[in-house]
Amino acid sequence: MEDFLRFEGITKTYGSTVAVDNVSFSIQRGEIFSLLGPSGCGKTTLLRLLAGFEAPDSGRIILDGEDITDLSPNHRKVNTVFQNYALFPHMTVRENIAYGLRVAKRPRAEIHAEVDRMLSLIQMESHAQKKPSQISGGQKQRTAIARALIMRPRVLLLDEPLAALDLKLRQRMSLELSLIHDEVGITFMYVTHDQGEAMSLSDRIAVMNNGIIEQIGTPAEIYEAPKSSFVAAFIGDTNFFDGSISEVIDSEYCRISVTDLPARLLCFNDKKLNRGDLVHLSIRPEKFQISLDPPQVGPKHNVLEATVEDIIYQGDHTRYWVDIGNDWRISLTRQHTRFMLDERPIKWKDRVYISWLADDGFMLERYSEADEELLQAPPQSVGETEVEEDSELSAASEGGTQS
Amino acid sequence: MIKKSKIPGILTWLVLLFFYLPILLLVVNSFNASRTGGNWGGFTLKWYAQLFTAREIWNALINSLLVAFFATLISTLLGTTAAIALHRYKGKLQNMHYCLVYVPLVVPEILLGISLLLFFVALQVELGLPTMIMAHVTFCVSYVAMAVLARLQDFDQALLEASRDLGANTWYTTRKVLLPIIFPGIVAGGLLAFTLSIDDFVISFFVAGPGSTTLPIQIYSMIRRGSMPLINALSSILLAVTFLIILVIQWISKNQEKKEKT
Numbered sequence: 280m281e282d283f284l285r286f287e288g289i290t291k292t293y294g295s296t297v298a299v300d301n302v303s304f305s306i307q308r309g310e311i312f313s314l315l316g317p318s319g320c321g322k323t324t325l326l327r328l329l330a331g332f333e334a335p336d337s338g339r340i341i342l343d344g345e346d347i348t349d350l351s352p353n354h355r356k357v358n359t360v361f362q363n364y365a366l367f368p369h370m371t372v373r374e375n376i377a378y379g380l381r382v383a384k385r386p387r388a389e390i391h392a393e394v395d396r397m398l399s400l401i402q403m404e405s406h407a408q409k410k411p412s413q414i415s416g417g418q419k420q421r422t423a424i425a426r427a428l429i430m431r432p433r434v435l436l437l438d439e440p441l442a443a444l445d446l447k448l449r450q451r452m453s454l455e456l457s458l459i460h461d462e463v464g465i466t467f468m469y470v471t472h473d474q475g476e477a478m479s480l481s482d483r484i485a486v487m488n489n490g491i492i493e494q495i496g497t498p499a500e501i502y503e504a505p506k507s508s509f510v511a512a513f514i515g516d517t518n519f520f521d522g523s524i525s526e527v528i529d530s531e532y533c534r535i536s537v538t539d540l541p542a543r544l545l546c547f548n549d550k551k552l553n554r555g556d557l558v559h560l561s562i563r564p565e566k567f568q569i570s571l572d573p574p575q576v577g578p579k580h581n582v583l584e585a586t587v588e589d590i591i592y593q594g595d596h597t598r599y600w601v602d603i604g605n606d607w608r609i610s611l612t613r614q615h616t617r618f619m620l621d622e623r624p625i626k627w628k629d630r631v632y633i634s635w636l637a638d639d640g641f642m643l644e645r646y647s648e649a650d651e652e653l654l655q656a657p658p659q660s661v662g663e664t665e666v667e668e669d670s671e672l673s674a675a676s677e678g679g680t681q682s
Numbered sequence: 683m684i685k686k687s688k689i690p691g692i693l694t695w696l697v698l699l700f701f702y703l704p705i706l707l708l709v710v711n712s713f714n715a716s717r718t719g720g721n722w723g724g725f726t727l728k729w730y731a732q733l734f735t736a737r738e739i740w741n742a743l744i745n746s747l748l749v750a751f752f753a754t755l756i757s758t759l760l761g762t763t764a765a766i767a768l769h770r771y772k773g774k775l776q777n778m779h780y781c782l783v784y785v786p787l788v789v790p791e792i793l794l795g796i797s798l799l800l801f802f803v804a805l806q807v808e809l810g811l812p813t814m815i816m817a818h819v820t821f822c823v824s825y826v827a828m829a830v831l832a833r834l835q836d837f838d839q840a841l842l843e844a845s846r847d848l849g850a851n852t853w854y855t856t857r858k859v860l861l862p863i864i865f866p867g868i869v870a871g872g873l874l875a876f877t878l879s880i881d882d883f884v885i886s887f888f889v890a891g892p893g894s895t896t897l898p899i900q901i902y903s904m905i906r907r908g909s910m911p912l913i914n915a916l917s918s919i920l921l922a923v924t925f926l927i928i929l930v931i932q933w934i935s936k937n938q939e940k941k942e943k944t
Contacts (some may be wrong), residue, residue, distance in 0.1 A: 332843055352846040359847045365840035378858075379848035430848060532765045 281343075283308040283328075283466060284418035284434060285360040289338035291324050298324040298488035301338070306434070309412040311460055311467040316487035317513070322470045325434050325487075330359050330467065343433055358427035363443055364419045366411040372422050373398070373407040373523055379430045395613040397425040400462065401520040417448045425457065431635060434466045453479055472515050478502070486510045518609050520544070520560040524552055532579075532637060539605050544581050545637040558642040567611035569599055571623060574634045582634045585609070587627055599625070600635060609633065705921065729915040737859060739916065742900035749886075751813060753818035758820070758872040761826025765867075766860070767829070769834040786824040794821060795888035802889060802897035809891025816888045818879045824901040825878060826871030833867025 283307035283678070288545050296466040297362050299321040306312045314322035331352030339348045347355055358379070376397050379389045394635060398404045400672045401421035420440060423649055428436055440456070440647050441449045457480055460467055478498045485495045486509075494506045504510035508519065522537035522544075533548040535558060546560060568574060574582060584602035588608060596612045603609055611633060625631060712730070718721025753837060764783055770777070786794065796816045809812055841863070845855040859866075883898040890899055904913055 283878060330843075332846075352843070353849045353851055359844070361840050361844055363840065365838060365839070365844040366843070367859055367863075369843060378845070378850075382848060382850045382854060426844075428847070 282306070284342060285339075285341040286325070286329075286484045287339045287341065289325070289328060289340070289518050290336045291328060291333060291334055297490050299328070299335075302490070302492055303338075304485060304492060304495055306466060306468060306514075307482075309464055310482040311457070311480055313469040313471060313481040313484045314487055315471055315474060315477040315513075320462050320471055320487040321490040322472075322487050323438060326359070326438055326468065326470045329434070330436055331355050336617070346362060349454055351505075352442055354432075356431045357436055358432040358434045359438060360420075360423045360427050362439045363421040364411075366422055366426070368411050371408050371410055372403060372414065372418075375422055376425045376429055378426060393429055397429050400428075400459065401425045402460075412672060414536060416444050418445065418450055420452055421455070424456075428459070428463060428465070432465060437467060437469045439471055441471075441473070449476070451594055456480060464521055474625060476501055478486075478514075486513060488513075488632075489575070505561065505641065505643070508559045508561065511641065511643060516610060517561045517563050518611075521560060522560060524556050524558060527554055535642075540581055540603065540607065540679075542581070544640070545579065545638045546642060547638045550642055552642065555636045561641045561643055562610045562639060563597070564633050565596075565612075565614075567609070568634045569601070569611060569625065570632050570634075571625060571629065572632070574632055576634050580634045581635045581637060581640075582632055585631055585633050587625060587629045587631055590625070590627060603633070689918050692810040708914050709918045709921065710713070710916040712911065714911070714914075717911060726742045726917060729794055729911040730846070730919075733912055733915045733919075738895070739897075739900060739904075739912075742895050742897045745811065745814075745894055746897040749814050749818055749894075752815045753822050753879040754876045756815070757819045757822035757826050757875045758868060761823045761871055761872065761875070762830050762868050764823065765830035765834060769837075783827045789827050791821075791882075795885040798885065799888040809889055809894070811894045813891065814886060814894050815888050817883060821882075821885065822875035822879055824915050825874045826868075829871030830867040831873060833870075837863060847870040860928050895937055916935045918925075 284306040285303075286305070287303050289299055290297070291304045301627055302321070302325065316322050324333065329349060331347075331354075335348065339346055341347070342356070349357050367378065370378070370454050373394055376399055377390050377394045380393060385464040388430055394407075395404075398407055401424065403425070404420060405420055411419055414422070416428075420443075422442070424435075431564060437456075444452060453476055454466075463647070469480060481498055483495060483497055484501050486493045486501060488509050494501055496504075496509045501510060505514065511517045512519070514579060520535070520537045520539075520540070524533050524534045526536065527548065528533040528545075531548060533546055533552070534543040534547050536543055537560070544560065552558065574580070576582060585603045587599060588602050589600035591598045593613075596614050598610065598612050599608055600608050688816075713725050713727070714723055715728070752878050760796035768783065769779060798813075798820065802809060831845055841859055845859045846852075848859070881898055882896075883902065885906075886896050886899055887902075890896065895903075901913055901916065
């Protein structure tokens with residue numbers, strides 16, 4: 280299948296800052312494609328390049344077989360939903376939505392019919408005569424989407440469209456966006472720094488950092504098989520171990536000696552690394568099991584003894600912070616079962632066993648220093664509880680990565 | 683109950699008296715049959731009658747309105763474009779441009795008047811209404827630019843991008859998005875320019891030529907000739923007209939608000 284939208288070797292600099300560095304990727308027809316990354320990673324620049332508000336220093340943008348790199352924004356068949364909606368304040372909702380068709384000098388009756396169709400799509404019929412200052416954030420959001428969609432763009436660009444909304448509204452609009460996408464079947468390019476939004480909406484995600492794309496994949500691929508330590512830490516939480524490969528057991532497994540830790544950890548060696556190679560081992564919190572008694576596990580499990588440092592009960596799961604020696608803290612989560620209240624509870628300062636399957640660890644290359652800084656304060660997803668954890672998480676990832 | 687202090691009330695009345703007593707005296711004197719302001723010689727309308735037959739006053743009024751009209755038109759046009767340019771382009775010379783626009787607001791009027799006169803003389807331009815209009819434009823432009831700039835500070839640049847994004851070219855965007863939104867600023871700047879132009883004396887005095895006497899200059903020369911009662915009558919009429927305009931503007935803006943609410 281031919282690529283619908285293709286970025287070929289795009290570079291864009293502002294003065295001495297490289298915003299986008301020789302980036303190439305493709306988007307398929309009809310998919311929701313997200314550009315995800317921390318602020319300043321170049322995702323908005325890519326969107327502005329596609330919209331035509333900026334021109335690349337080098338590279339081409341090919342849309343449906345046509346080179347649109349040098350077209351001005353008013354001649355591109357793409358439309359944008361702006362971060363703060365950019366609704367025209369002196370026009371009513373109806374006039375805002377009709378704007379593009381008025382510019383195109385379509386017949387009055389046709390414009391009226393099209394606007395009515397859009398108003399019913401976004402369920403704003405009763406607000407058509409209101410000015411933007413008289414409607415709520417979510418309604419502004421829907422108006423901005425309708426104003427762009429009425430142009431029947433080849434690609435709809437969404438620039439952090441939910442950032443200005445409060446939590447509950449954000450979750451609802453996120454759902455509505457995917458409903459609208461199903462209805463109109465237009466390709467979406469979605470720019471966000473919020474991994475929760477990207478995860479729940481996207482068919483595919485491109486994780487960006489420092490002007491390059493670190494990884495492109497489905498939400499599950501990016502979460503379960505991060506290709507770099509940046510992706511592993513930016514998407515969800517993780518625990519990192521610094522170390523080197525001490526023994527290659529067979530074609531699949533190896534042992535890792537971790538700095539400052541006596542244990543040798545068994546790990547799946549999918550990258551076919553050799554003895555002595557420096558690695559980061561990443562293990563997600565939910566991959567651990569925790570128990571008061573020594574666990575009955577197979578040979579492919581790692582088991583460590585640890586001390587419970589902190590417990591946060593969160594309804595559906597509990598988050599534990601445990602010390603595995605030398606003040607090395609690991610964060611892990613445990614899903615609750617209905618028997619939870621019958622079991623002997625794990626308490627603060629208890630000696631516990633943590634275990635995980637060797638296949639659940641991921642070996643990644645070492646950080647650059649810039650990544651370290653970003654990881655000190657990882658952006659968080661939409662969940663309320665997760666937002667509250669922010670500071671603790673960053674504290675823990677600091678603790679987990681120091682050697 | 684705490685007893686309220688009487689001082690704020692008294693002060694308010696004193697200030698109001700200070701502001702409006704002279705004006706009140708002027709209006710009263712315009713109906714005074716006596717030539718000197720000191721003693722009341724009975725009620726009369728004869729000064730108003732004389733005023734309507736005084737040709738030179740009407741000529742001066744027409745000159746003033748002509749100058750104000752054209753100065754407002756030109757300075758609104760130039761000031762608005764200057765403000766848009768100052769707002770949109772951030773170049774190295776931006777600060778200097780900003781200063782250039784700002785300077786006429788702070789330079790003493792007499793300096794501006796003298797330098798304009800020297801300039802016109804050096805170029806051997808005949809002094810008259812055109813030079814007067816040019817002189818007024820030089821300082822009105824700054825006020826218009828400031829008023830429009832203030833409005834532009836709140837203008838969301840993304841609106842221009844949104845319009846371009848929806849297929850509009852620059853001209854359409856300017857006409858349908860930029861101008862309607864900054865229009866109140868342009869109107870405010872224009873009104874300011876008109877007011878400043880119509881009562882400017884210092885600069886006008888320097889650059890006025892034969893046959894381009896404006897109302898302020900005419901009033902000044904009438905004071906020197908000692909026709910005080912005529913001036914009183916003229917001033918009272920100007921006062922009435924000004925009040926009327928303000929009332930109309932308030933009535934319009936109140937109606938506008940009502941319309942926006944429904």
